[in-house]
Amino acid sequence: MLRPKTPEPVRQQIWSLLPTHYAIRHVMKDAADTVGTDPDDLSFIRSYRAIRRQVPNQAGLPPSKTCHRTH
Numbered sequence: 001m002l003r004p005k006t007p008e009p010v011r012q013q014i015w016s017l018l019p020t021h022y023a024i025r026h027v028m029k030d031a032a033d034t035v036g037t038d039p040d041d042l043s044f045i046r047s048y049r050a051i052r053r054q055v056p057n058q059a060g061l062p063p064s065k066t067c068h069r070t071h
Contacts, residue, residue, distance in 0.1 A: 024048055 004010045025039075028047045032039040 024051060027051060 002010050002013055004013055024044065024047055028042045028044070029039045031047070032042055
């Protein structure tokens, strides 16, 4: 979902999401190669969720602390 309401922030959000999309697809390709299957057989959403579950563990921080905002 795009949150900004004006064109420039929408463009910025899209450009920031593209590398993330590419990185997930790259991980999917590596995973498919590892088990000898076609990357198209993998679900993008399931891959995204699996990666997202692992990121806080890799960072060593619980999710609540990674989303901390200060004002």
